[in-house]
Amino acid sequence: xxxxQTAAVADxxxxxxxxxxxxxxxxxxxxxxxxxEDRREIREMVWQGLTGLGxxxxxxxxxxxxxxxxxxxxxxxxxxxxxxxxxxxNDIGQAPVALAVSTDSxxxxxxxxxxxxxxxxxxxxxxxxxxxxxxxAGMRLALVRAGDPSITMRRYEETGxxxxxxxxxxxxxxxxxxxxxxxxETALANARxxxxxxxxxxxxxxxxxxxxxxxxxxxxxxxxGKFQGVAFRLSELSMHxxxxxxxxxxxxxxxxxxxxxxxxxxxxxxxxxxxxxxNGAVGMQSDNDAQLYYRRAAVESxxxxxxxxxxxxxxxxx
Numbered sequence: 001x002x003x004x005q006t007a008a009v010a011d012x013x014x015x016x017x018x019x020x021x022x023x024x025x026x027x028x029x030x031x032x033x034x035x036x037e038d039r040r041e042i043r044e045m046v047w048q049g050l051t052g053l054g055x056x057x058x059x060x061x062x063x064x065x066x067x068x069x070x071x072x073x074x075x076x077x078x079x080x081x082x083x084x085x086x087x088x089x090n091d092i093g094q095a096p097v098a099l100a101v102s103t104d105s106x107x108x109x110x111x112x113x114x115x116x117x118x119x120x121x122x123x124x125x126x127x128x129x130x131x132x133x134x135x136x137a138g139m140r141l142a143l144v145r146a147g148d149p150s151i152t153m154r155r156y157e158e159t160g161x162x163x164x165x166x167x168x169x170x171x172x173x174x175x176x177x178x179x180x181x182x183x184x185e186t187a188l189a190n191a192r193x194x195x196x197x198x199x200x201x202x203x204x205x206x207x208x209x210x211x212x213x214x215x216x217x218x219x220x221x222x223x224x225g226k227f228q229g230v231a232f233r234l235s236e237l238s239m240h241x242x243x244x245x246x247x248x249x250x251x252x253x254x255x256x257x258x259x260x261x262x263x264x265x266x267x268x269x270x271x272x273x274x275x276x277x278x279n280g281a282v283g284m285q286s287d288n289d290a291q292l293y294y295r296r297a298a299v300e301s302x303x304x305x306x307x308x309x310x311x312x313x314x315x316x317x318x
Contacts (some may be wrong), residue, residue, distance in 0.1 A: 069201025
């Protein structure tokens with residue numbers, strides 16, 4: 001995917017579609033917006049649009065991930081890109097894939113697996129799972145077809161109010177095994193850089209939301225953005241976002257993938273918290289995007305490891 005193609009993806013999320021994308025996986029406890037069926041139709045439309053633009057065949061996955069973060073995209077695209085890196089010789093095609101990988105133990109027998117995996121995104125809407133675990137042979141990864149009767153799942157009611165599931169595999173047939181654990185280490189580093197870029201995009205969107213509010217909310221006869229306390233806070237956030245973006249887009253970013261993701265995760269939590277503070281009570285309303293950025297950052301900042309885990313891993317590799 002060239003810069004032109006990335007721009008085409010960004011243009012795809014126009015002013016009409018972007019607000020729908022931000023909430024296409026959001027399930028408010030008190031239903032007042034689109035139904036589950038409507039949201040699923042939007043997600044399917046977005047998937048078709050992205051794959052039609054060649055998003056699964058991109059060579060610039062980091063820039064793509066930042067664009068997705070800027071609209072708080074919730075879907076299996078980034079997991080599917082990682083799966084295609086792990087299983088390059090398998091005919092996954094444009095089928096959506098969810099990662100269900102953990103360092104927990106599992107059992108394997110006669111090319112079947114049994115395991116329980118938590119917080120698997122969009123499990124009810126994918127065609128394949130990449131399942132990973134540790135057995136007597138060490139870390140292994142398997143590709144299995146979704147829809148097998150041996151697979152059961154339960155959707156979480158969690159902070160992000162999105163499509164996160166607990167999935168249990170009970171003697172599920174394996175379609176293919178990954179070549180080696182080294183392949184997972186490489187794919188995980190790539191996935192972490194993409195996740196960091198996604199968080200940078202989300203953080204920038206949250207800051208833009210706060211700046212727009214600061215320009216229009218007036219106190220004492222002037223916009224609150226003219227008060228030094230607010231202006232300096234937003235300027236500092238902008239500086240940190242630019243610095244983190246440089247880390248994520250560096251040509252050597254995968255070498256420091258864990259540390260870069262930890263930095264982006266901390267920044268996302270800090271920036272979305274401050275966006276909430278700038279918006280005040282208005283930001284807590286369900287139709288205000290400030291609370292949406294805050295909730296999604298809480299989930300996305302720990303998707304591939306908590307900041308503490310990532311920093312410990314980074315130090316252990318030195």
